[in-house]
Amino acid sequence: MADIATYLKALWGVSVLLKWGLLGLLLIRKHYQVFPFFFIYVLLTALQSPVLFASYRMWGFDTPMSGNLAWGTQGLVVAARGLAVAEICRRILGMCRGIWALASRLLLATAGLVLVYSWAVARPHWQAAVLNCDRGLELAIAGVLALVFLFARYYEIEVEPAARYLAVGLFLYSCISVVNNSVLEKWMWDYARQWNVLRTSAFDATLLLWIWALREELPETVSKPAMLPGGAYRQLAPEFNVRLKALNEHLGKFWLVEAKKD
Amino acid sequence: MSLYFYLFFAVVGLFLLLFAWSMRKGRKPGSLPADAGNTEEYGRGHVAHLPQVRQALAVADFEYLSLKAPRTLARRVRQERRRVALAFLSAVREDFQGLLRLAKIIAVLSPEVAAVQEFERLRLTIKFAWRYELLRMQLRAGLAPLPRLDALSDFVSSISVRMETAMKELGERAALAAELASSLHGSGGDVT
Helix, strand or coil: CCCHHHHHHHHHHHHHHHHHHHHHHHHHHCCCHHHHHEEEEEHHHHHHHHHHHHHHHHHHHCCCCHHHHHHHCCCCCHHHCCCCCCCHHHHHHHCCCHHHHHHHHHHHHEEEEEHHHHHHCCCCCCHHHHHHHHHHHHHHHHHHHHHHHHHHHHCCCCCCCHHHHHHHHHHHHHHHHHHHHHHHHHHHHHHHHHHHHHHHHHHHHHHHHHHHHHHCCCCCCCCCCCCCCCCHHHHHHHHHEEEHHHHHHHHHHHHHHHHHCC | HHHHHHHHHHHHHHHHCCCHHHHCCCCCCCCCCCCCCCCCCCCCCCCHHHHHHHHCHHHHHHHHHHHCCCHHHHHHHHHHHHHHHHHHHHHHHHHHHHHHHHHHHHHCCCCCCCCHHHHHHHHHHHHHHHHHHHHHHHHHCCCCCCCCCHHHHHHHHHHHHHHHHHHHHHHHHHHEEEHHHHHHHCCCCCCC
């Protein structure tokens, strides 16, 4: 146990360094102009460390006051994280106005559904409420990012490397957090230290990925393609679908011929 | 509790799979088929080979061959016919994918899209992919007999004519979309 505690302290130290390093990089490269919400999120995580450190020194590690402060600041960080995710989604799909309008509705619906699901299956204990809320939000973030990349793949929209790596970091960290929180909920206190080690390790790895992704300067805005006139889609989309349906029917007939022969 | 507990892992696993699948490197994003700009030729590539396909699938030829030629030759011809059927299936898929890509480009370049149309296209794509793979596997494994050749021949004719008509109708508009798409992808590497 003492080994884990030492290891955890070392991880926290690395984490603080990486957070401030990333914050510095965001400021020096002026990435806060490109990803303002992501900047706020990193700023909050960086500020969270000294606040928690001060509270642990003042009230002790296992006191309700420290616990409340830790979860309270975590709530703020997760909310900022949600905004950062929305910003990255917009960066990826926003230049395609029509697709973005459709995708944003779907993303909101997905996030809502995942949150409702997480809340519905959560333990009915108030102690676990914050943990469940955190897990629900992380699961919603993972779902939203998976859906955004599905959209990008389906419509063959190229994702710039920086946005891609930021999204990968957010996604993987969210997945690890969901698994970790679920395990913590089941074996609450027996697992607390390991939970901290895993969470901090995952976050350190994510910070490293973000630092690598943001090492170079980024274009402030992505160039937007010239749009077709509004009526073109209304006229063409149904026609294309009719043609695709016809091809499908022909293939179906081909298949039926096969089936009859069988 | 236990079921819900494991469901969380399942959901995370599903998200991970979807995410990994969508991150795979595929075709260069937004790149059009080589002949997309030339709508006269687009969709007609397979029509041009229709007489040869018909000849390859003619019933009379095969019956005559079965009677007159040695068994090994008949078997070889049968294999060749299977190969033709597979190539034809692949050509139908190319037609489908060409149309699908143009439809997607139009959606990407439109200021507003209809969810109904997009989901309908997705449904058709999944249905087509399923049928195509099923047929291809059956033909490859030799589990399915070769299709009745006259039916296949009629199928080739009808689809070619319909595709040709469709492409003529959509030609000008598709050319516009292709032009816009090429201007989109020629506008710089930072275009996401």
